[in-house]
Amino acid sequence: MEKVNMKNLGLTDRLxxxxxxxxxxxxGRISSQFTNLYKVITEKGEMTAQISGKFRHSVSDLSEYPAVGDFVMVDRIDNTQGDGIIHQxxxxxxTFARKVAGRKTDTQVVAANIDTLFICMSLNNDFNLRRLERYISVAWDSGAVPVIVLTKSDLCSDLEEKRKEVESIAIGIEIIITSSISEDGFxxxxxxxxxGKTVAFIGSSGVGKSTLTNHLLGESIIETSGIRNDDKGRHTTTRRELFMIPNLGVVIDTPGMKELGIIHADLSKSFADIEELAAxxxxxxxxxNKEPKCAVQNAIQEGTLSPERLESFRKLKxxxxYDGLNSKRIEKEKLNDMFSGVGDMKNARKFIKEKNKKKIR
Structure with a gap:
């Protein structure tokens, strides 16, 4: 078997x-993840591995477990004598990460050690600027360089208008428009x-991430599906997976996300226009809101900033x-925001007193 070039896989001198x-x-580098097993690529090829008991008991957060794209230390380089053991x-x-779905505050690492992050959004019913703002905010915080990929342009009747809408929120980010029919933009x-470079595709279900991944690989390795009757794509990818491209690094394909819960985000880059106005x-x-000589409100009145974008900025902020705080801390922070202009906090105490009375009743 031909020896794997680990430098092509992204291995650096620092690592x-x-x-x-x-x-x-x-x-080794994690190429895919299952319930209790991982696939790891070493210089001898791909093998299965599991984490050591010591490692399992030492982690305090879900984000500390190995994720697709991670470089790890294992006790062997092939499976000739059983599964490998991941120690570090x-x-x-x-790191592109999101909050675990539901009420938990755990962080789920979607993919790690990415150089370029392709944020995919289709130009049909999936088109949603507010959701795209969320992806951009998390992408800038990840440490990777985001690129927006608008897919299924053949289904869009107002392509230039949609491009302008995306350009208004994608500050400093390249936008690539693709079509699987004509292969435009590929x-x-x-x-x-x-x-040695790593690219990854993220986005909602059915936007064409696997089709794009297959094109970069030069063959149909990942199963893809057409669109449904409601103009939305069918979800195909079921797990995150890393693929090697000979002499061209690696590509990571990810399942579609129904929601992108935020743990950390870089709003200074993703909302640079609002930050500049606020200054x-x-x-x-x-x-x-109603302060005199507010540059943000002036921009809204002049039509250079949409009220929806300002509201999205406030929501993400x-x-x-609040993320990661318990219920008491969240309530305290909300009260501080509500009564931030009250010097003696009399109104805050009155509010809490009235609220406690209602609870007793």
Missing amino acids: IQDSQQYKNLYI VLTRKS EELKKYLSD QCKFNDCTH KETK
Whole structure:
């Protein structure tokens, strides 16, 4: 069997140096994840592995477990003598993560060590600027470079209008428009591929991520499906998976996300237009509601900023502020926001007193 070029797989000198502290272990990269098993690529090829008992008991958060794209230290390089054992996850250079669905505050790492993150959104019924803002905010925070890929352009009757709408919120991000029918835009994606680099596709179900991945791979490795009667794509990919592209790095395909719960986000980049306007407001603590000489409200009145974008900014700002706090801390933070201009907090105490009375009743 031909030896795997780990440098093409993304192995860097920094990772090699990091690995030297772990004696009698080998470097591998997580290519896919199952319930209790992982697939790991080593210089001998792909093998199955599981985490050690010591590792399992040492982690305190879901995000510390190995994820697709992670470089890990394993006790062997093939399965000739059974499953490998993962003992350590090496330091990540980038992490695209989301809040676990439901009320838990655990962080789920979708993919790690990504250089370019392709945020996919189709130009049919999936088109949603507010959701795209969420993806952009998390993508900038991940440490990877985001690129927006608009798919299924053949189903769009107002392509230029849609492009302008996306350009208004995708500040400093390249936009690539693709069609699986004519293969428009596919070649533009390839310029992000190179030896040792990792690209990943993220987005909702059925937007065409697997079709794009297959094109980069040069063959139909991943099963794809057509669109349903409601103009939405069928969900095909069921798990995150990493694929090697000979001499062109690797690509990660991910399942569609019904929701993107936010743990961390970089709003200063994703909402740079609002941040720039806010710096021009008369008051440093301007809430952009009814204050005089508010540059943000002036922009809305002049039509250069949409009210929906401002509301989206406020919503994401609150999510990133409250996430991870327990119910008491969240209530305290909300009260602080509500009565931030009250010096002696009399109104806050009155509010709490009235609220407690209602609970007793």
